[in-house]
Amino acid sequence: MTKERAVAAPESAPVSPAVARPWAHPSVLARWEFFLVLILGLFVWMGTRVSPYFLTPSNFANLTSAMMEVAIMALPATLIIIAGEIDLSVESTLGLASAILGFLWAAGVPLEVDIPLVLAVGGLAGLLNGLLVARAGLPSLVVTLGTLALYRGLAQVVLGTRAISDFPSGFTAFGFGTVPGSPIPWTLIVFAMLGAVFWFVAHATWIGRQVFAVGKNKDAARYAAVDVAALKTALFVVSGVLAALAGIILTARFSSARGDNGSGLVLTVVTIVLLGGVDINGGKGTIPGVILAVFTLATLQSALNLAGVSGDYQTVAVGLLLIVSITAPYIARQARTVIGRVLRARHPPPDPVAHGEVVG
Amino acid sequence: MSVSWAVHRTRLGPILGALGRSRELTLTGVMVVLAVLVTVRAPNFLAPDNLNQVTVLAAIIAIAAVGEALVVITREVDLSVESTMGLIAFVVGAVLREHSTSVPEAWAMGLGLALVLGMVNGAIITIFRVPSIVVTLGTLNVYRGLVFFVANGTQISLSDLPAGYTNPATQTIFGVPLFVIVAVLTTTLAAVALHSTRFGRQLYAVGSDREAATVMGIHSRWVIFVAFSLCGLLAGVAGVLWGVEFGTIYATSASGVVLQVVAAVVVGGVAISGGSGTVVGAAIGALFLGLINNALLLLNLPQELLQVIYGAVILIAVATDAFVRLRARGTRQAVVP
Amino acid sequence: MGDAPGAGSSVRSRVDTPGVAPDGPADSPSRSRLEVRNVSKRFDATAALTDVSLELRAGEIHALVGENGAGKSTLVKILAGVHVPDSGTILLDGVEVQIPDPVTARLLGIAVVHQEPRLFPDLSVAENVFLAHPPTRRLGAISWAEMRQMAAALFEELGVHLDVGATVRGLSMADQQLIEIAKALSVDARVLILDEPTSALSAHEVERLFAIVRRARDRGVAVLFVSHRLEEVFELCDRATVFRDGRHIITASVGDLTTADLVRHMVGRAVTLFPKAEAPIGEVLLEVRHLSRPGAFQDVSFKVHAGEIVGMAGLVGAGRTEIARVLFGIDQASGGEMLLDGRPLHLSSPSAALRAGIAYVPEDRHRDGLILDFSITDNVTLPILPRLFPHLLVHPATERTLARGFVDRLRVRATSVDQLVQALSGGNQQKVVIAKWLATHPKVLILDEPTRGVDIGAKVEVHRIVSELAASGLGIVLISSDLPEVLAMSDRILVLHEGRITAEIPRAEASEERVMFAATGHDGGASAEAGGPSEASHAGGTA
Structure with missing residues (x-):
């Protein structure tokens, strides 16, 4: 629109792919999400091939509810990774929450008091991470590795090797029960609500915009008056609170509070986030992609379960999926360059404007 | 920022600064104090049996930590070491159980496999230029899955192994456990290589500033590939020793050990941001963690505290690193005319 | 290299600039050591260098002066192998050379002290100096004692007291600059390029540096000295070249120039401007x-x-x-x-x-x-x-x-x-x-x-x-x-x-x-x- 007034300098005005909201990269990630949908479809098809029970409502309930703690923790983890940090301590926060819940319940404190307290403890755990990372400037990988051990240790100090299991049935039903008359687990509803909130915050509010800005260029974000430290601290606090919530859900689902609940879950959390198309270096990713990844992984595990593949082997599939998902873009890029070179060699581009500037 | 504020206002500055300068010395000092305190409360700390047990376990972790340190010095990380350890321990046992191979042959096969696993990590990371933390998180799962595949629901027990297979674990030479000698030799070899060869210095250069290293003509990706390969190999050595030490090997053996390995490296003064630290520090870090573990046992303190202390020690170590660097930066600014 | 030799047609010749003895004895003071011919370099829309030529003779200290943005640093980076020129040729001792990367520059004997030190903060002072070519003993083991000695000797020559075993992290900019200088001096260079080496140094250190640079000149090294400090140019250099707007303006013997001359050549850029409109100045x-x-x-x-x-x-x-x-x-x-x-x-x-x-x-x-x-x-x-x-x-x-x-x-x-x-x-x-x-x-x-x-x-x-x-x-x-x-x-x-x-x-x-x-x-x-x-x-x- 301003072309006729433009100065005479020889500038290329490249026509970038029509990107409506580049901070969310829908054009790129639409492709990634499309890929995920394909994989999801493939896994569903595999599931139906291995067992007639795959598409039954009860299997749907099983497959989803087994994944919900991890799925809930993956939501804040997505934002943290987009902001260029990482939180490995969530599984221990989950364990700490479970242990404290059990301890309080065993001490006769009613659940209405326990649950807010446990969520607050999760928030404090996240706050410590956040302060060490965002305020003191320590590397999040090491800080949260430290608190991964610290919080797990605290969980075991709180409860020792005891397991508290005499929770009221109403509470445990919340863990594995479904909405009456439907195959939808209660926990899926919790996840759906949280997913909607994170979707909204990440992609429709300026908080999300700031998270992407920090992840893409921390310095420029700071120069643009974004309070980087406060933002990161808040993300870690949210991560802690939701890990505590996941701890409550896990306790309800297993109807057992133990200090070692949730050991090893952080691998699954990080796998889901990266499978969802989030860049480990920060700045790129979407919540819908991560939600798709949750169901992709859940479907895969369920299909493998029904095929009689034990959980131990399933970790191989998860690990391979992770490696494929991060190397695939590179391979695709290389393939495109090679194919492009071959095509150009055969047919020189007819439109000289088209190859003005390839940004990337 | 708030750290610098605190630094200038307290007298902790010089003390912490001195602490940061030689992590190896500091850790050794702390260990001596800890050992004295433990001995006062529990004299059987000094009993040969106890000392052997502490140092043999620490030796296994130390060997893996030396490998991890090589990787961390280049500013990468390898989370898959525990699966490599578990896989090698199991594979060596399975080979001995099912084939009539000699023990040295089985060990050589195990080490060869470990080297390949490390090379796979290094190849994926350097060819596809993807972050090591993600790749090794993936191979952590994949390699562990391989153990289950090999195990196929079984476990290796003492009766599967040649008679006297686990004897080296209790063997001593002039009162020093054999494993400790192996660990000291490995650490020394790695330390000399890091200190006195061009390649060793290139590891530091790549970790300190990869771009500047490339400008100097160092092939950074090759250096990183070799670091991962060696890390895999050393994890294999640790795995073989693990098998010898325990005799009974499960598909889940060595699960969770990566936390100890990385903790030993960080506590030993190898900065996660690359370019600094020594393998000697990493080995001492492993011994330090082993000592804490043993102290809890002997003092009848709840074993649950172990993780709490590990976590606290990691946080203290990383905070000290950052603090020392901050001070260094502070002096630089002050000196400019 | 992918760099097309734009001016590749220029004859490869051992006969250099007219008036210079082409086949003088090695390192005779007038022999042309490094010649830059018609080099141009653009970055996007900006021309950083346009058709510049420059000759460095063996055994001279040659000043390169100009305002910020005159193209001095671009030329230095081209000679250091950081940038590749769009066109033009570079001759070293009469032989046309390509400098695609810094390693090549070093192998050709071009030592550069960049304006901003680029050191490895976690490595020691001595190691930073000798990382590319450490002294070794049997079996290729690095001889730290020898390295420290050599580094200490270099710094003594510079008149600087630096703990060569300490890490670089935490050293002042001046010290880091001195390490860069020591690094350049640690190789037997044919060409020594100093890009604003004195900006962070004290008067004493500058004096020492000058003595060393003069000694290098006397050994037959060609020195290119880039500086803003005109008095240094007069104190140290034999000839001076002025760049302005990426173009070569003048090369002359320093004895024939005055400060005023240099400043006059440096300034006076021809640019179209949009001068500030008159506006009421308020509170x-x-x-x-x-x-x-x-x-x-x-x-x-x-x-x-x-x-x-x-x-x-x-x-x-x-x-x-x-x-x-x-x-x-x-x-x-x-x-x-x-x-x-x-x-x-x-x-x-x-x-x-x-x-x-x-x-x-x-x-x-x-x-x-x-x-x-x-x-x-x-x-x-x-x-x-x-x-x-x-x-x-x-x-x-x-x-x-x-x-x-x-x-x-x-x-x-x-x-x-x-x-x-x-x-x-x-x-x-x-x-x-x-x-x-x-x-x-x-x-x-x-x-x-x-x-x-x-x-x-x-x-x-x-x-x-x-x-x-x-x-x-x-x-x-x-x-x-x-x-x-x-x-x-x-x-x-x-x-x-x-x-x-x-x-x-x-x-x-x-x-x-x-x-x-x-x-x-x-x-x-x-x-x-x-x-x-x-x-x-x-x-x-x-x-």
Whole structure:
């Protein structure tokens, strides 16, 4: 629109792919999400091939509810990774929450008091991470590795090797029960609500915009008056609170509070986030992609379960999926360059404007 | 920022600064104090049996930590070491159980496999230029899955192994456990290589500033590939020793050990941001963690505290690193005319 | 290398410049050691070097002088293998060479001391010097004792007391600079290039350095000495070359030149400018009193009025950007005070500066100014999002309209406001940065090198915009190394040298010579034409 007034300098005005909201990269990630949908479809098809029970409502309930703690923790983890940090301590926060819940319940404190307290403890755990990372400037990988051990240790100090299991049935039903008359687990509803909130915050509010800005260029974000430290601290606090919530859900689902609940879950959390198309270096990713990844992984595990593949082997599939998902873009890029070179060699581009500037 | 504020206002500055300068010395000092305190409360700390047990376990972790340190010095990380350890321990046992191979042959096969696993990590990371933390998180799962595949629901027990297979674990030479000698030799070899060869210095250069290293003509990706390969190999050595030490090997053996390995490296003064630290520090870090573990046992303190202390020690170590660097930066600014 | 030998047709010849004995004895003082012929280099729209030629003789110290941006550093980087020229040839001892990378440069015997030290902070001083070629013993083991000895000997020669075993992290810039010099001296170089080596050194260290450089010359090394400090040129060098606007202006024997000659050749760039329109100067907006930050600047005082453009001139490292960072809340001052509209300012962060009404267009557009894979809209609205959308939800239409307003007003050339800024040219990117800060409705706008790396058309545009902003009542601080720009745009020019204001020159009295003299540490205007110390008459003297 301003072309006729433009100065005479020889500038290329490249026509970038029509990107409506580049901070969310829908054009790129639409492709990634499309890929995920394909994989999801493939896994569903595999599931139906291995067992007639795959598409039954009860299997749907099983497959989803087994994944919900991890799925809930993956939501804040997505934002943290987009902001260029990482939180490995969530599984221990989950364990700490479970242990404290059990301890309080065993001490006769009613659940209405326990649950807010446990969520607050999760928030404090996240706050410590956040302060060490965002305020003191320590590397999040090491800080949260430290608190991964610290919080797990605290969980075991709180409860020792005891397991508290005499929770009221109403509470445990919340863990594995479904909405009456439907195959939808209660926990899926919790996840759906949280997913909607994170979707909204990440992609429709300026908080999300700031998270992407920090992840893409921390310095420029700071120069643009974004309070980087406060933002990161808040993300870690949210991560802690939701890990505590996941701890409550896990306790309800297993109807057992133990200090070692949730050991090893952080691998699954990080796998889901990266499978969802989030860049480990920060700045790129979407919540819908991560939600798709949750169901992709859940479907895969369920299909493998029904095929009689034990959980131990399933970790191989998860690990391979992770490696494929991060190397695939590179391979695709290389393939495109090679194919492009071959095509150009055969047919020189007819439109000289088209190859003005390839940004990337 | 708030750290610098605190630094200038307290007298902790010089003390912490001195602490940061030689992590190896500091850790050794702390260990001596800890050992004295433990001995006062529990004299059987000094009993040969106890000392052997502490140092043999620490030796296994130390060997893996030396490998991890090589990787961390280049500013990468390898989370898959525990699966490599578990896989090698199991594979060596399975080979001995099912084939009539000699023990040295089985060990050589195990080490060869470990080297390949490390090379796979290094190849994926350097060819596809993807972050090591993600790749090794993936191979952590994949390699562990391989153990289950090999195990196929079984476990290796003492009766599967040649008679006297686990004897080296209790063997001593002039009162020093054999494993400790192996660990000291490995650490020394790695330390000399890091200190006195061009390649060793290139590891530091790549970790300190990869771009500047490339400008100097160092092939950074090759250096990183070799670091991962060696890390895999050393994890294999640790795995073989693990098998010898325990005799009974499960598909889940060595699960969770990566936390100890990385903790030993960080506590030993190898900065996660690359370019600094020594393998000697990493080995001492492993011994330090082993000592804490043993102290809890002997003092009848709840074993649950172990993780709490590990976590606290990691946080203290990383905070000290950052603090020392901050001070260094502070002096630089002050000196400019 | 992929570099097409643009001037490859030029005959490979052992016969060098006329008048020079072609086959003199090795290292005879007049033999041509390094020859740069018709080299050109462009970066995007800007021509950094245009058809320059330069000859370095064995056994001479050759000064290369010019303003910031004259192309000196580009030439140094080409010789160091950092950049590859677009066209032209380089001959080393009469043989045409390609320098595709720094390793090749080193192997060819070209040692370079770069302006900014690039050392490995975690390695020791000695190791930084010898990393590329460590002394070894049997089996290729590095001999640390020997390395330390050699390093110690080098530093002793330099007259510097440095613990060669200590790590580089934490050393002062001066010490790091000395290590770079030692690194260059540690190889037997045929060509030694020193890019502003003295900017961080003390007088004593400079003396030592000069003695060493002279000794290298006497050994037959060809030395290229890039410097802003003209007195050093006269003290040390045999010949001098002046660059201006990426072109070769003159090469002459130093004995045939005076300081005034050099300054005259350096300045006087021919550029089209959009001089500042007359605007009423209003009340004092920003006042800075005795502001100091150790290691950056000392006792800086000045005032900025509404409608006024205050230029800040000075050489790289004079402390201009450091002052701007304090004014924008990124760094904190250790002493002094800042007042806005007469009220004291306490800026703990950029957000605080934003709230107070101070905006800063940073020097490094790509690192600090923009998020390259954000769209124009997202960049423009980033600082004001919380203000624009107090209820969290972003209305894309609202922000696009807002961004479009600024894009039109500043004539940003883009296909749409949804275009990623990385696809824009340098000038248009800069306009987006300015738009971002205008959207915050600032009272004071600080521009740090706003036209660096933008083409001439966009430069005029930026000048027009700045002028209009001043006319609308903003107070503007213009930091620029482009002297004609500062002269044309500023109502008043503050000249900094080594962290202090050395001159404050009103528009009517300003000339390139006067500013350059003050910026190189000479007395502000003592030697240029008239202009006595009358500048203090203007508001806000340096107290």
